[in-house]
Amino acid sequence: MISQIKNLTYKSFLDYTGPAENFKSKNIIYGDNGNGKSSLAIGLYNSFIQSDHERLTYLFNKYYIAQNMLLTEESNDNIKAVKITYGDKNVSNEKEIKELKDKLDILKSNESGLKKKIDGHSKKVLSEIEKIFQDNKKDNKSIKRKPGKDVDRKFNAWCGEYTEAIKQHPDYDYSNSPTSKKIEEEINDIEKAKINELNCSEIDQLLRVIESLMMTGYPELGISNEVLNWINEGLHIHNDKKKDVCEFCHNKFDRNQLLGEINDKLKNETAKKQKYLETATDKLILFKDQLGTLNVNSKVLLENGDFNDTYFTLVSLINIAREELESNILTMQAKIKKMATPLNKKLLSQVKINDIEQLINDLIKKKRKISREKSRELEEINTLIKGVIGFKIKNSTLISSEMALLKQDNKNLSEMSENANDIEQQIESLEAEGSDISDFAQEINEILTDYEVGLKLVPKNDTYFLCHKFNPEREITLDVISEGERNVLAFCYFYCSLLGTEKEIKNDIAGIIIDDPISSLDNKNSTLITAMLEHILKSNAQVFILTHSWKDYLNIIYSKQEEEYGFYECFKENYRSSIRRIKKSVSVYKKLYQEIYQIQKKNFDDIKPEEFLHLPNTMRRVFESYLRFNFNISMATANSIDKIKTVFEFSNRDIDNGKLQGFLNVINVFSHGSIFEYNPKQREIYDSAKFLIKTLKCNNKGHHQKMIEDI
Known part of the structure; x- marks a missing residue:
């Protein structure tokens, strides 16, 4: 101690x-x-x-x-809510966390501003790259933009095009961009020429068979294939075996007998050959039409001498072949009508068919060769155009300036991000160090409840928040938490x-x-x-x-x-x-006496509300001390009112008119475990103070003067 x-x-x-x-x-x-x-x-x-x-x-x-x-x-x-933190370590951590969060907020704000600057630099660079791209590619449709929005990647990709171009064409003036319009038009012109391959092997086989059939006579059927087919189709509507009347002529007939005769004729050798010739005729007509579709409408191809000679040789041969095919088709149609008559007519030569096929294949090869040459020429021009674009992007003053700023800002942003990550880790570490105050919170809530303080601590996510005891949902802010x-x-x-x-x-x-x-x-x-x-x-x-x-x-x-x-x-x-x-015995009593005396001397309107708060208890303590010391009366309550009246009745005429009872009510309202529902008004407290000083002064003037002597 x-x-x-x-x-x-x-x-x-x-x-x-x-x-x-x-x-x-x-x-x-x-x-x-x-x-x-x-x-x-x-x-x-x-x-x-x-x-x-x-x-x-x-x-x-x-x-x-x-x-x-x-x-x-x-x-x-x-x-809004008020978070409460208890404990020196927790408070120290919380303050450090707040400082770190403030730093983090500043960093995040600066980071956001820097990102906007970076975005601005990027947009300027990308806009300038796009302008250079459009100005130099002009109408070229085969040169495409570099994908993505990454500025460095786009910049490096175009610079790479310039590097590649200068390897192939070191002497070219890359300040000027060539045009690819003419060569692209020529390539499109070539693509318009449709030359389809022709398969003549089936036609060759067909002609061999047809020549043999044409020179052979066949027994007459007595009825054409068309009529046979027509009757055969008509029998389908007579499927009911009981029907023996024709739906068309209404004559009686034997359906089964007629069907047998038709089948016999259809299975006849003459009928089969006739059917083959009909199918062959259709194929020759189709082949003749296919030959007629060849039409090379390409100025570029036709201006090529080698291609042009081959093309017109083919056209001449096709015209002759089509005329012969037309004659052959007419002969075959006549043979179909008279299968018994042999025809000794020579059909289209196989040599001509092979020549046509060979010339078409030659044209296709020549077209491909010319197309490849033009494509290579376009690739050369495209290489130069892309080189020009890369050269101008690489040497752009605006792009160089913005790229330098972009590089520095990205470096600063990276450092900011690292700092922010470090701070976030520090915050996370400090938050993990927090000690549990749940036991303290429970005890504090019990104390606040026992003494009817209108606040309580509410847990939430390992922390505690203040809320109004009787209205937990009501918003609470720092400015409503009083100093007290x-x-x-x-x-x-x-x-x-x-x-x-x-x-x-x-x-x-x-x-x-x-x-x-x-x-x-x-x-x-x-x-x-x-x-x-x-x-x-x-x-x-x-x-x-x-x-x-x-x-x-x-x-x-x-x-x-x-x-x-x-x-x-x-x-x-x-x-x-x-x-x-x-010395407690005098000092306490005297100080309290002076306090009451000073208040009752004031005008009522000049007294502050808080001065009334403890005044009833102060008056009780002074009055009880006076009674105990002078008259051996220990308690100033209603139970002692008769003794008190006896002591003071000779010195204060107000004792008998009920003022004493009112005075005792006022001074005991907050003491001795009083439970009656009485809340004195400020005027009553003020009047009671005047009553007390007047009573004690009348009872012992010397005592009164001693108490106020040093005021």
């Missing part, structure tokens, strides 16, 4: 040792702002650290709040960190130092913090509670005995801070 702080040199403390009256197990220290109170708290903490290495020491101050609690605003589905609520949330975590099993303060704690536990901006939650302080003061640890608020000081020391507690003031003289003991 620390009895004195020794040789403290820190801010306004200069080699200070004290206080003269040693510290006790439990110590309450008052100090106005600027008198060194917070420096004293740090000095006490360091003294514990130096003197007791085995046991823990806890310090609550503004630095503890900053290091152990962090509130951050986040948006989820466009609904922040202080309460931090102190709840500090308090829970002191707890061991069965929610009691841990026994292995050497010292607990608490600097300004109650925020000056938070009156409504002071009851909660005071309750936690009372529990801490019952622990086995040495406790120091420091406050800049006289009101909070009085609340904390109320009912505390000097035998167990040390009451001190941190003050400053000649710019140096010191500690001195405060």
